[in-house]
Amino acid sequence: xxxxxxxxxxxxxxxxxxxxxxxxxxxxxxxxxxxxxxxxxxxxxxxxxxxxxxxxxxxxxxxxxxxxxxxxxxxxxxxxxxxxxxxxxxxxxxxxxxxxxxxxxxxxxxxxxxxxxxxxxxxxxxxxxxxxxxxxxxxxxxxxxxxxxxxxxxxxxxxxxxxxxxxxxxxxxxxxxxxxxxxxxxxxxxxxxxxxxxxxxxxxxxxxxxxxxxxxxxxxxxxxxxxxxxxxxxxxxxxxxxxxxxxxxxxxxxxxxxxxxxxxxxxxxxxxxxxxxxxxxxxxxxxxxxxxxxxxxxxxxxxxxxxxxxxxxxxxxxxxxxxxxxxxxxxx
Amino acid sequence: xxxxxxxxxxxxxxxxxxxxxxxxxxxxxxxxxxxxxxxxxxxxxxxxxxxxxxxxxxxxxxxxxxxxxxxxxxxxxxxxxxxxxxxxxxxxxxxxxxxxxxxxxxxxxxxxxxxxxxxxxxxxxxxxxxxxxxxxxxxxxxxxxxxxxxxxxxxxxxxxxxxxxxxxxxxxxxxxxxxxxxxxxxxxxxxxxxxxxxxxxxxxxxxxxxxxxxxxxxxxxxxxxxxxxxxxxxxxxxxxxxxxxxxxxxxxxxxxxxxxxxxxxxxxxxxxxxxxxxxxxxxxxxxxxxxxxxxxxxxxxxxxxxxxxxxxxxxxxxxxxxxxxxxxxxxxxxxxxxxxxx
Numbered sequence: 001x002x003x004x005x006x007x008x009x010x011x012x013x014x015x016x017x018x019x020x021x022x023x024x025x026x027x028x029x030x031x032x033x034x035x036x037x038x039x040x041x042x043x044x045x046x047x048x049x050x051x052x053x054x055x056x057x058x059x060x061x062x063x064x065x066x067x068x069x070x071x072x073x074x075x076x077x078x079x080x081x082x083x084x085x086x087x088x089x090x091x092x093x094x095x096x097x098x099x100x101x102x103x104x105x106x107x108x109x110x111x112x113x114x115x116x117x118x119x120x121x122x123x124x125x126x127x128x129x130x131x132x133x134x135x136x137x138x139x140x141x142x143x144x145x146x147x148x149x150x151x152x153x154x155x156x157x158x159x160x161x162x163x164x165x166x167x168x169x170x171x172x173x174x175x176x177x178x179x180x181x182x183x184x185x186x187x188x189x190x191x192x193x194x195x196x197x198x199x200x201x202x203x204x205x206x207x208x209x210x211x212x213x214x215x216x217x218x219x220x221x222x223x224x225x226x227x228x229x230x231x232x233x234x235x236x237x238x239x240x241x242x243x244x245x246x247x248x249x250x251x252x253x254x255x256x257x258x259x260x261x262x263x264x265x266x267x268x269x270x271x272x273x274x275x276x277x278x279x280x281x282x283x284x285x286x287x288x289x290x291x292x293x294x295x296x297x298x299x300x301x302x303x304x305x306x307x308x309x310x311x312x313x314x315x316x317x318x319x320x321x322x323x324x325x326x327x328x329x330x331x332x
Numbered sequence: 333x334x335x336x337x338x339x340x341x342x343x344x345x346x347x348x349x350x351x352x353x354x355x356x357x358x359x360x361x362x363x364x365x366x367x368x369x370x371x372x373x374x375x376x377x378x379x380x381x382x383x384x385x386x387x388x389x390x391x392x393x394x395x396x397x398x399x400x401x402x403x404x405x406x407x408x409x410x411x412x413x414x415x416x417x418x419x420x421x422x423x424x425x426x427x428x429x430x431x432x433x434x435x436x437x438x439x440x441x442x443x444x445x446x447x448x449x450x451x452x453x454x455x456x457x458x459x460x461x462x463x464x465x466x467x468x469x470x471x472x473x474x475x476x477x478x479x480x481x482x483x484x485x486x487x488x489x490x491x492x493x494x495x496x497x498x499x500x501x502x503x504x505x506x507x508x509x510x511x512x513x514x515x516x517x518x519x520x521x522x523x524x525x526x527x528x529x530x531x532x533x534x535x536x537x538x539x540x541x542x543x544x545x546x547x548x549x550x551x552x553x554x555x556x557x558x559x560x561x562x563x564x565x566x567x568x569x570x571x572x573x574x575x576x577x578x579x580x581x582x583x584x585x586x587x588x589x590x591x592x593x594x595x596x597x598x599x600x601x602x603x604x605x606x607x608x609x610x611x612x613x614x615x616x617x618x619x620x621x622x623x624x625x626x627x628x629x630x631x632x633x634x635x636x637x638x639x640x641x642x643x644x645x646x647x648x649x650x651x652x653x654x655x656x657x658x659x660x661x662x663x664x665x666x667x668x669x670x671x672x673x674x
Contacts, residue, residue, distance in 0.1 A: 047447070048446070048447030049447075050446065050447070051656065051658055106447075109447065109449075112426060112427070113426065113443075113446070113447050113448045113449055114422065114426060114443035114444075114446045114447060114448035115426065117446060121446065124656070124658075128656050128657050128658060129653070132653065198511065198513075276487065277487070277514055280507055280508045280511075281507065281508070285507075288487055288488065289488070289507075290442075290654075291419065291488070292419065292487070292488025292493060293438070293439065293441075293442035293443075293488075293493070293649075293654045294419050294422045294439070294442050294443040294446075294448075295442045295443075295446070295654065296443070296446065297446055
């Protein structure tokens, strides 16, 4: 009896730590769920063929192998380790999600057709239409970059002026209060007559979508600056320009960034609508084009791209904010 | 329905006789005899048929129901209207609001490629979409459209989806070489007349009256050019419904052929019904007779000819990059059709 206990005590740690490290259990489950997605895709016959089955199985299979490897040989510290620990349950969930998704669409056809597409269907869209999608991404980014850039700059300048100058605020505030709440998309019918090309009109609408929140928040940020700061500045001999650039603008920046975040989401929403009204290319155009032919897999594939793009832009803006407002850490 | 039935005139019996004769001629005496035999015994099966009540080329369907041409084939047709937009007929069938529907080949194929459980079984009629341009734009043919602005009543309107194939065949990229401009449904003609667009697209009877009213140059339509001899609109039925009601759908195909042949022979009667029931574009019966008289009704392929026409349409859709580059048009065409009269 005691011999068995000794044996168990000797073997148990080895089984749990085959490479001298504890096994990452969520990793094993993640590997299993991703492997299941790969197996379901290659072994079960298709009710609906969406294409790119092999590629999908290859990708999910590779991911499963990576998780299995990480499960037994996970780094003991560092950023990768932290990420793995944090997102373990998510990795499992995504594998399960992909398996169920593939099962309920391509393999059994349970979900209503043609509205639901399989993960292989989305992958197939990327495989067959990648060049046109890249074009569309570039077109959308160009339109968004121009619109958001113009909107942010004009909105920022207007916001500073409104917050600083009494005369500007007297004339400008009522107009802003009137125009501000109107959704930028409501301007679409008129802008298309005012501007020579659809592209110009689209840039204007995107700029309006991003500019107004930036204006409102910048001006309120500047108006909210503690007047004591200005008094101190004036006592030390600062001129108005110095007061604006060194006191008003820095202390209003946190507000401005909130405006930029709001403007970013809003401008992307407007961008898609603007592109649906006769753009040559662009993600909004692509969604519109494919919807007309009921190409739902293409629509979903584009929505995924759009979500990733939007998340990426938000991430970029966060990075910019953390850099510029580093001095304010713990302050805001 | 009762309102429509009240239009049945005194000559109804003669109408039906004539229609019957045409139907027999088309579908073959032996076959129709076989079909008609059980029709007397069983109650008429109900078919919910989706149709585009806005388009002139669909008017024979409504006429056929009102005049009892479908009932003669022992069918109880319940019309489900959709607007002139490809998705609505797909959605009507996919959500079970209709059992069968008449839609553009171009609208059917992409969802069918992606596993939509519908079988196409009979070509209905030629198209009624037109592309026209103002005289001062200098546009004479499709290649002149490069860099020009074309007015459409909605992005992806049915004449747009069909005619962009024609534009692509003329060597232009229908997305980048032309500018599409969305204007309200009834302002396409005015937009061109004002000079805000060089050209426009629409469906009959509107297209016909726009061309006439604003004296526009006719550039292309969905019956000539490479659409010559091709059917534009095809009937499709939900897969499960087809399995359970193959006989009813066979009669629907036959009735549909008969209705269209009847329209070809008597456009004035259909125009009268169309004008009185739907009052399209405020046109007179004489105008509608002229429009309907010009449309193509003799093209209603079934079986192998239908497969061939769908293959051509699939090739066209690959050209404008709607269908996958990896899709085999022939295999797709064979997969999505059923030879209903076989």
